[in-house]
Amino acid sequence: MNSQLLSTVLSTIKVEGIKNSFAGGIWGSLIRNEITALSDIDVLCFIPTEDSYFGNFSQIQNISSSHRIDILACVNTDLLDFALVNGLNFHAVFFLREVVGESLAVNSIIHTQRKLHSMNGVRAREILNVLSSYCGLASSVSYGDKRWAKFSFYGTNRWVRLIQAAQLRFPEILGQSTGQVLVYLAERYAVNSKEVIREWKACLEARKLQEANLLNGTNQSIDMPHDNYWTPLASLFIQDIIPWIQCNAGVPVEILKEFSYRLLGSRLNIPSCNSICQSTTNMLTAFVSKDKSILERIAVESINDWWVCSTLAANPHTPSQVLERILFSNSKINKLTWQTIRLYVAKNPNTSTETLECILNTPNLREQDYEAAMFNLECKKDIKMR
Incomplete structure (x- = not known):
């Protein structure tokens, strides 16, 4: 097919x-x-x-x-x-x-x-983006939510982000299927490739079953996939490429350590870099920071930077007024290239009721954006009634 x-x-x-x-x-x-x-x-x-x-x-x-x-x-x-x-x-x-x-x-x-x-700095920045956006978004999606089988910490999105990060680091494997890249990574880091593929397929089947429930109005039970191999494989990969990222991305050591902690649960020993890239630093700070004033400052400095705005939109600590500013500045809400950010804002627990209602009234809204905004809105109403 x-x-x-x-x-x-x-x-x-x-x-x-x-x-x-x-x-x-x-x-x-x-x-x-x-x-x-x-x-x-x-x-x-x-x-x-x-x-x-x-x-x-x-x-x-x-x-x-x-x-x-x-x-x-x-x-x-x-x-x-x-x-x-x-x-x-x-x-x-x-x-x-x-x-x-x-x-x-x-x-x-x-x-x-x-x-x-050949643009190592751009590729290094994008690796940081795909991994941080997955982690930030997954923190807002729980098991049992609509589309959890795609976006949660147990969903297919984490596998896709790992695949994208691997292809960004190793362009020679571009064009390969998800399964082929997973076998490449498993063999590179001496992880059981058959078990890795089995775990990936279980995640994909859970997503297909959830989508069948959504399309058919059914309620078949879905087992939450295990995490026996994604985390070890991702950890080995990230530990391997962090020195290369630091050499090419230009991010302060402490921010990159916090990034590794958010992803792996441990702060890696990371060498310092010779020069700092402010845009990439702002993007990564927008991922790791929980400080409202820092997030607001970054939003003011980088409101037209897609990478920074994307990371801010996925951070569950970003204030509601920042999320609103990101969404509506320069009428970006209707542009195809900003659909990803709109989805992140729709899922963010800090997004205000007014902003969610505005998203729901967007012409030609994608189904997944509608579902995310509606689910977020219903959660807010449930909390208010308690």
Whole structure:
């Protein structure tokens, strides 16, 4: 089923791309071979010049009746500049695979990807982002919540973030499925690969069962997956790459130690760095800090920095007024690239009732954003009634 869907999507992009002088490809769950019933299909289209494209994306948009197609388009913009604007664009370009379409545009995508692979500082920052955003978001999602099987500490999202971090550190394994990358990591760190895969598949099956319950209105019981192998594997991986991250990311030692403590439960011995990157430092501080004044200061300094805003939105200690400012500044609430941040705000326990109601009234709201905001709102009402 996945291979047939993948082939259909790619063939449509190829035909449309050759006809309209653009190139594109797929990234996300379909390319990792882990797509589920409620997964989106993530597509990137690169259109080198605005006047080279006279059609629309309807042929691509209507490929699947069972999956939402999210198309991210880079039009008449340098693709490298596009990738470095925010995390969604970066992921779309960096993790894009099976690139098809007009040959010059295809070559431009491949050339940009090679540049990104060589940018160690950007890759190091993104590793910190994917791991911290998973941990911050998971702290707001409990076992039994809607979509816990995706977003909680026992959900599939932690496996995906580990896979992404591994591919960011080791670009040679880009394009491999989740299972293939897990085997690579298990063998690299001498962990039982069969048990790692078994634990991953149990998480994926729990998510599929929960999604079936949501789609069918059923209430089949779901066992909480065990955590016998993810934590040891992730710990070995993070301990291995922390020196490389510190060498390339430029973060103060104490903040990186606190980061390792939040992820692993222990503060690693980390060497100091020669220079500090303020943007990456703010992003990581936004993850580790519980201090309201510090989080407010970072928000003021970095309100247009996607990476910092993403981490602030996932931090359960971020004040409600900061979450509101992040969501509504520059009308970002309706932009595709800021959907991730909107989801984090919808799940954050500090988000105000007024902000949640505003999210619920957003036109064309994604189902998972609606569910998160509604669940958060219902929890607040339950607490108020007690």
